[in-house]
Amino acid sequence: MMPKQILGLLFIFVSLGGCASGSVAPDWQINVQGATERGIEAYLTGRTRIEESEFVRARAEIARTGDADLIARVELVRCAIRVASLVLEDCVGFDRISQDTSSAERVYADYLAGRLQARDAELLPPVHQRVLAGGAPALQTIKDPLSRLVAAGVLFKNGQADPAVIAVAIDTASTQGWSRPLLAWLQIQSKRAELADDVMEVARIRRHIDRILQTSR
Numbered sequence: 001m002m003p004k005q006i007l008g009l010l011f012i013f014v015s016l017g018g019c020a021s022g023s024v025a026p027d028w029q030i031n032v033q034g035a036t037e038r039g040i041e042a043y044l045t046g047r048t049r050i051e052e053s054e055f056v057r058a059r060a061e062i063a064r065t066g067d068a069d070l071i072a073r074v075e076l077v078r079c080a081i082r083v084a085s086l087v088l089e090d091c092v093g094f095d096r097i098s099q100d101t102s103s104a105e106r107v108y109a110d111y112l113a114g115r116l117q118a119r120d121a122e123l124l125p126p127v128h129q130r131v132l133a134g135g136a137p138a139l140q141t142i143k144d145p146l147s148r149l150v151a152a153g154v155l156f157k158n159g160q161a162d163p164a165v166i167a168v169a170i171d172t173a174s175t176q177g178w179s180r181p182l183l184a185w186l187q188i189q190s191k192r193a194e195l196a197d198d199v200m201e202v203a204r205i206r207r208h209i210d211r212i213l214q215t216s217r
Helices: 004-010 027-044 048-063 068-084 103-113 118-123 126-134 145-157 163-176 179-195 199-215
Strands: none
Touching: 027 048, 027 068, 027 179, 048 068, 068 103, 068 145, 103 118, 103 145, 118 126, 126 145, 145 163, 145 179, 163 179, 179 199
């Protein structure tokens, strides 16, 4: 079936791998799973070229089905990991196909973009609804670390990333070894410390950033 982190991101309730029925998954589903997992990990650890090639592979496999919703979900995953890393850009891949997708996919895209209408929030999983309403404390209810980090990114887009949200995001990225989002969130924490004229805190964060950059060279 699709990897757990993608299930957490896109609330896909139907197994794509046929696990529930006991049937053997078609090759394209297995290939999509592997490519998507590798693409996610590559992006979060700063290996952009690998991420690009893996998502090209995943899209090519799904394109064989002609299923717009499945294509959209892969595009949304790619956009979600960027939100988690505070890369706040349009979800162009999804936008190209959005008119042929279901309301669930469009609502999730709006959620990632920070433009979700209140009337549509009920189409999100309950944990994400709670995050939108409750901020940092609700983030801790999301067990999957990638989904938690994406939710933190959405709060940032919505102007709701207080120090507690930033701390949760930093801890999550650090625990998983995801250097790209970790560096992004540390930069936000550093800017807040600078605005507060907290020289010691700025120095501490800079040392943290330097340690990450040194290991990635």
